[in-house]
Amino acid sequence: MALATALPCCLPLLATTGAALGLSVFQPYQEYLNYLLQGFVVLTLIGHFKAYSKHHNHWILSLSIVSAMGVFIGYNFVYSANIIYPSLLGLLVSAVWQYVINRNNTGCLTQNVTLESIITCPLCGFQRLEIMPIDACLYFYECLGCKTLLKPKQGDCCVFCSYGSVKCPPIQTNSCLCN
Numbered sequence: 001m002a003l004a005t006a007l008p009c010c011l012p013l014l015a016t017t018g019a020a021l022g023l024s025v026f027q028p029y030q031e032y033l034n035y036l037l038q039g040f041v042v043l044t045l046i047g048h049f050k051a052y053s054k055h056h057n058h059w060i061l062s063l064s065i066v067s068a069m070g071v072f073i074g075y076n077f078v079y080s081a082n083i084i085y086p087s088l089l090g091l092l093v094s095a096v097w098q099y100v101i102n103r104n105n106t107g108c109l110t111q112n113v114t115l116e117s118i119i120t121c122p123l124c125g126f127q128r129l130e131i132m133p134i135d136a137c138l139y140f141y142e143c144l145g146c147k148t149l150l151k152p153k154q155g156d157c158c159v160f161c162s163y164g165s166v167k168c169p170p171i172q173t174n175s176c177l178c179n
Contacts, residue, residue: 113173135170
């Protein structure tokens with residue numbers, strides 16, 4: 001919306017359309033709307049950094065950084081729509097690209113994952129049915145029979161992989177959450 005309200009101020013050709021939509025009432029607040037738009041650009045950039053930590057796609061992050069810099073340069077130094085709008089388009093392209101990557105990587109979450117596992121204590125043989133966390137590994141488990149603190153065996157990521165009847169969900173889905 002901030003972008004739409006800035007249209008009558010940035011591009012005179014669209015002033016008539018903006019006025020017809022009632023956006024000319026925001027013209028006195030143009031400077032504040034420009035800061036608001038830049039705040040949304042920062043928020044978008046933070047989201048792309050967070051997504052980068054998950055998917056490690058350098059191209060999306062690079063496009064986002066260059067586009068965000070273009071928006072800030074376009075607003076704060078040159079104030080040129082020829083810089084601002086292509087930069088906003090770059091942010092839109094990187095956001096759509098990130099969305100497609102996220103959508104394609106959710107296949108592991110739709111697989112059939114068993115969440116129940118029976119943990120058997122190697123010392124006393126006590127067994128208990130436990131619900132496994134879907135997005136993390138459990139590194140320690142206290143046996144209710146002998147109060148021993150169980151730890152994963154070497155080479156296993158968690159106590160479910162070592163002492164459970166079913167491996168943990170990250171291993172079931174071949175994700176790297178346990179590593």
